[in-house]
Amino acid sequence: MSLTVSPELLKQAQDGKVDRSDFLACVRESLPYAWSLVSRLAAEREQSGAVFVDNQIAPPDEAAYGQLFRALASTSIREALEAHFGVRLAFQNCHRVAVFDLGAEEAYASFTTPEAQLLNQTPALVNC
Structure with a gap:
Protein backbone atom coordinates (compact mmCIF):
# COMPACT_ATOMS: atom_id res chain seq x y z
CA MET A 1 0.00 0.00 0.00
CA SER A 2 1.11 3.52 -0.69
CA LEU A 3 -0.44 5.13 2.38
CA THR A 4 -1.44 4.13 5.88
CA VAL A 5 -4.96 5.54 6.06
CA SER A 6 -6.67 6.20 9.38
CA ALA A 43 13.76 24.61 0.92
CA GLU A 44 17.09 24.47 -0.93
CA ARG A 45 15.48 25.80 -4.09
CA GLU A 46 13.77 28.59 -2.20
CA GLN A 47 16.92 29.60 -0.30
CA SER A 48 19.17 29.49 -3.35
CA GLY A 49 16.74 31.16 -5.74
CA ALA A 50 17.71 28.57 -8.36
CA VAL A 51 15.14 27.59 -10.96
CA PHE A 52 15.57 23.99 -9.83
CA VAL A 53 17.50 21.74 -7.48
CA ASP A 54 17.75 17.98 -7.62
CA ASN A 55 18.75 15.01 -5.54
CA GLN A 56 21.71 12.97 -6.78
CA ILE A 57 22.09 10.74 -3.72
CA ALA A 58 20.57 7.28 -3.73
CA PRO A 59 18.11 6.46 -0.94
CA PRO A 60 19.58 4.58 2.02
CA ASP A 61 17.52 1.41 1.57
CA GLU A 62 14.77 -0.36 -0.37
CA ALA A 63 12.04 1.10 1.84
CA ALA A 64 13.16 4.63 0.96
CA TYR A 65 13.25 3.77 -2.75
CA GLY A 66 9.72 2.43 -2.44
CA GLN A 67 8.53 5.62 -0.80
CA LEU A 68 9.92 7.73 -3.64
CA PHE A 69 8.31 5.50 -6.23
CA ARG A 70 4.93 5.57 -4.49
CA ALA A 71 4.97 9.33 -3.88
CA LEU A 72 5.99 10.29 -7.39
CA ALA A 73 4.03 7.65 -9.28
CA SER A 74 0.74 8.70 -7.71
CA THR A 75 -0.79 11.69 -9.44
CA SER A 76 -2.81 12.72 -6.38
CA ILE A 77 0.20 12.48 -4.04
CA ARG A 78 2.50 14.27 -6.48
CA GLU A 79 -0.02 17.06 -7.04
CA ALA A 80 -0.58 17.45 -3.30
CA LEU A 81 3.18 17.72 -2.72
CA GLU A 82 3.55 20.23 -5.54
CA ALA A 83 0.71 22.38 -4.21
CA HIS A 84 1.91 22.18 -0.60
CA PHE A 85 5.51 23.12 -1.39
CA GLY A 86 4.67 25.48 -4.27
CA VAL A 87 6.91 23.67 -6.75
CA ARG A 88 6.79 21.40 -9.75
CA LEU A 89 8.32 17.92 -9.41
CA ALA A 90 10.15 15.79 -11.93
CA PHE A 91 11.74 12.36 -11.53
CA GLN A 92 14.48 10.46 -13.36
CA ASN A 93 15.84 6.99 -12.74
CA CYS A 94 15.26 5.64 -9.28
CA HIS A 95 16.17 8.60 -7.10
CA ARG A 96 16.78 11.80 -9.03
CA VAL A 97 13.95 13.96 -7.77
CA ALA A 98 14.01 17.53 -9.04
CA VAL A 99 12.09 20.46 -7.60
CA PHE A 100 11.36 23.33 -9.99
CA ASP A 101 10.18 26.89 -9.52
CA LEU A 102 6.67 27.11 -10.94
CA GLY A 103 7.85 29.52 -13.65
CA ALA A 104 10.82 27.42 -14.76
CA GLU A 105 9.17 26.01 -17.88
CA GLU A 106 12.36 25.85 -19.96
CA ALA A 107 14.39 24.10 -17.25
CA TYR A 108 11.55 21.65 -16.57
CA ALA A 109 11.13 20.90 -20.27
CA SER A 110 14.88 20.31 -20.62
CA PHE A 111 15.02 18.00 -17.58
CA THR A 112 12.13 15.87 -18.78
CA THR A 113 13.27 15.19 -22.36
CA PRO A 114 14.12 11.68 -23.54
CA GLU A 115 17.65 12.97 -24.15
CA ALA A 116 18.02 14.07 -20.52
CA GLN A 117 16.73 10.70 -19.33
CA LEU A 118 19.18 8.82 -21.54
CA LEU A 119 22.13 11.01 -20.60
CA ASN A 120 21.39 10.39 -16.92
CA GLN A 121 21.88 6.62 -17.24
CA THR A 122 24.79 4.80 -15.65
CA PRO A 123 25.54 1.09 -15.26
CA ALA A 124 25.09 1.46 -11.49
CA LEU A 125 21.44 2.39 -12.03
CA VAL A 126 20.43 -0.60 -14.17
CA ASN A 127 18.63 -2.39 -11.35
CA CYS A 128 17.68 0.44 -9.06
Whole structure:
Protein backbone atom coordinates (compact mmCIF):
# COMPACT_ATOMS: atom_id res chain seq x y z
CA MET A 1 0.00 0.00 0.00
CA SER A 2 1.11 3.52 -0.69
CA LEU A 3 -0.44 5.13 2.38
CA THR A 4 -1.44 4.13 5.88
CA VAL A 5 -4.96 5.54 6.06
CA SER A 6 -6.67 6.20 9.38
CA PRO A 7 -10.33 5.24 9.79
CA GLU A 8 -11.19 8.95 10.03
CA LEU A 9 -9.47 9.76 6.74
CA LEU A 10 -11.07 6.75 5.08
CA LYS A 11 -14.47 8.05 6.25
CA GLN A 12 -13.68 11.46 4.72
CA ALA A 13 -12.87 9.72 1.43
CA GLN A 14 -16.06 7.69 1.55
CA ASP A 15 -18.02 10.90 2.16
CA GLY A 16 -16.25 12.54 -0.79
CA LYS A 17 -14.79 15.35 1.31
CA VAL A 18 -11.10 14.78 2.12
CA ASP A 19 -9.48 17.68 3.93
CA ARG A 20 -6.25 18.64 2.11
CA SER A 21 -4.28 19.05 5.34
CA ASP A 22 -5.41 15.60 6.54
CA PHE A 23 -4.34 14.07 3.23
CA LEU A 24 -0.95 15.79 3.46
CA ALA A 25 -0.52 14.55 7.04
CA CYS A 26 -1.24 11.02 5.82
CA VAL A 27 1.37 11.36 3.07
CA ARG A 28 3.95 12.83 5.50
CA GLU A 29 3.39 10.03 8.04
CA SER A 30 3.17 7.19 5.49
CA LEU A 31 6.07 8.27 3.27
CA PRO A 32 8.51 10.08 5.61
CA TYR A 33 11.60 9.63 3.43
CA ALA A 34 9.88 10.94 0.31
CA TRP A 35 8.30 13.81 2.26
CA SER A 36 11.61 14.85 3.84
CA LEU A 37 13.44 14.70 0.51
CA VAL A 38 10.88 16.88 -1.28
CA SER A 39 10.76 19.23 1.72
CA ARG A 40 14.56 19.58 1.79
CA LEU A 41 14.79 20.16 -1.95
CA ALA A 42 11.99 22.74 -1.89
CA ALA A 43 13.76 24.61 0.92
CA GLU A 44 17.09 24.47 -0.93
CA ARG A 45 15.48 25.80 -4.09
CA GLU A 46 13.77 28.59 -2.20
CA GLN A 47 16.92 29.60 -0.30
CA SER A 48 19.17 29.49 -3.35
CA GLY A 49 16.74 31.16 -5.74
CA ALA A 50 17.71 28.57 -8.36
CA VAL A 51 15.14 27.59 -10.96
CA PHE A 52 15.57 23.99 -9.83
CA VAL A 53 17.50 21.74 -7.48
CA ASP A 54 17.75 17.98 -7.62
CA ASN A 55 18.75 15.01 -5.54
CA GLN A 56 21.71 12.97 -6.78
CA ILE A 57 22.09 10.74 -3.72
CA ALA A 58 20.57 7.28 -3.73
CA PRO A 59 18.11 6.46 -0.94
CA PRO A 60 19.58 4.58 2.02
CA ASP A 61 17.52 1.41 1.57
CA GLU A 62 14.77 -0.36 -0.37
CA ALA A 63 12.04 1.10 1.84
CA ALA A 64 13.16 4.63 0.96
CA TYR A 65 13.25 3.77 -2.75
CA GLY A 66 9.72 2.43 -2.44
CA GLN A 67 8.53 5.62 -0.80
CA LEU A 68 9.92 7.73 -3.64
CA PHE A 69 8.31 5.50 -6.23
CA ARG A 70 4.93 5.57 -4.49
CA ALA A 71 4.97 9.33 -3.88
CA LEU A 72 5.99 10.29 -7.39
CA ALA A 73 4.03 7.65 -9.28
CA SER A 74 0.74 8.70 -7.71
CA THR A 75 -0.79 11.69 -9.44
CA SER A 76 -2.81 12.72 -6.38
CA ILE A 77 0.20 12.48 -4.04
CA ARG A 78 2.50 14.27 -6.48
CA GLU A 79 -0.02 17.06 -7.04
CA ALA A 80 -0.58 17.45 -3.30
CA LEU A 81 3.18 17.72 -2.72
CA GLU A 82 3.55 20.23 -5.54
CA ALA A 83 0.71 22.38 -4.21
CA HIS A 84 1.91 22.18 -0.60
CA PHE A 85 5.51 23.12 -1.39
CA GLY A 86 4.67 25.48 -4.27
CA VAL A 87 6.91 23.67 -6.75
CA ARG A 88 6.79 21.40 -9.75
CA LEU A 89 8.32 17.92 -9.41
CA ALA A 90 10.15 15.79 -11.93
CA PHE A 91 11.74 12.36 -11.53
CA GLN A 92 14.48 10.46 -13.36
CA ASN A 93 15.84 6.99 -12.74
CA CYS A 94 15.26 5.64 -9.28
CA HIS A 95 16.17 8.60 -7.10
CA ARG A 96 16.78 11.80 -9.03
CA VAL A 97 13.95 13.96 -7.77
CA ALA A 98 14.01 17.53 -9.04
CA VAL A 99 12.09 20.46 -7.60
CA PHE A 100 11.36 23.33 -9.99
CA ASP A 101 10.18 26.89 -9.52
CA LEU A 102 6.67 27.11 -10.94
CA GLY A 103 7.85 29.52 -13.65
CA ALA A 104 10.82 27.42 -14.76
CA GLU A 105 9.17 26.01 -17.88
CA GLU A 106 12.36 25.85 -19.96
CA ALA A 107 14.39 24.10 -17.25
CA TYR A 108 11.55 21.65 -16.57
CA ALA A 109 11.13 20.90 -20.27
CA SER A 110 14.88 20.31 -20.62
CA PHE A 111 15.02 18.00 -17.58
CA THR A 112 12.13 15.87 -18.78
CA THR A 113 13.27 15.19 -22.36
CA PRO A 114 14.12 11.68 -23.54
CA GLU A 115 17.65 12.97 -24.15
CA ALA A 116 18.02 14.07 -20.52
CA GLN A 117 16.73 10.70 -19.33
CA LEU A 118 19.18 8.82 -21.54
CA LEU A 119 22.13 11.01 -20.60
CA ASN A 120 21.39 10.39 -16.92
CA GLN A 121 21.88 6.62 -17.24
CA THR A 122 24.79 4.80 -15.65
CA PRO A 123 25.54 1.09 -15.26
CA ALA A 124 25.09 1.46 -11.49
CA LEU A 125 21.44 2.39 -12.03
CA VAL A 126 20.43 -0.60 -14.17
CA ASN A 127 18.63 -2.39 -11.35
CA CYS A 128 17.68 0.44 -9.06
